[in-house]
Amino acid sequence: MISDKALQEFKEIWKEEIGTEISDEQAMEEATQLLTLFDAIYRPIKKQWSNEYDTKCERHKN
Secondary structure, three states, X not given: OOOHHHHHHHHHHHHHHHOOOOOHHXXXXXXXXXHHHXXXXXXXXXXXXXXXXXXXXXXXXX
């Protein structure tokens, strides 16, 4: 659930970026969809994967 404060901040950002005002209901729907998208695509990289990548990059530089 999105707090009232977060919802108002979302509406302010929406107005600044899009140029229109939206209702609380529409803001809640849009914010929820945005958070759902972030949840689906954001996964922290494991330290091991980061180290392996760094090692491979170093080998290719030389």
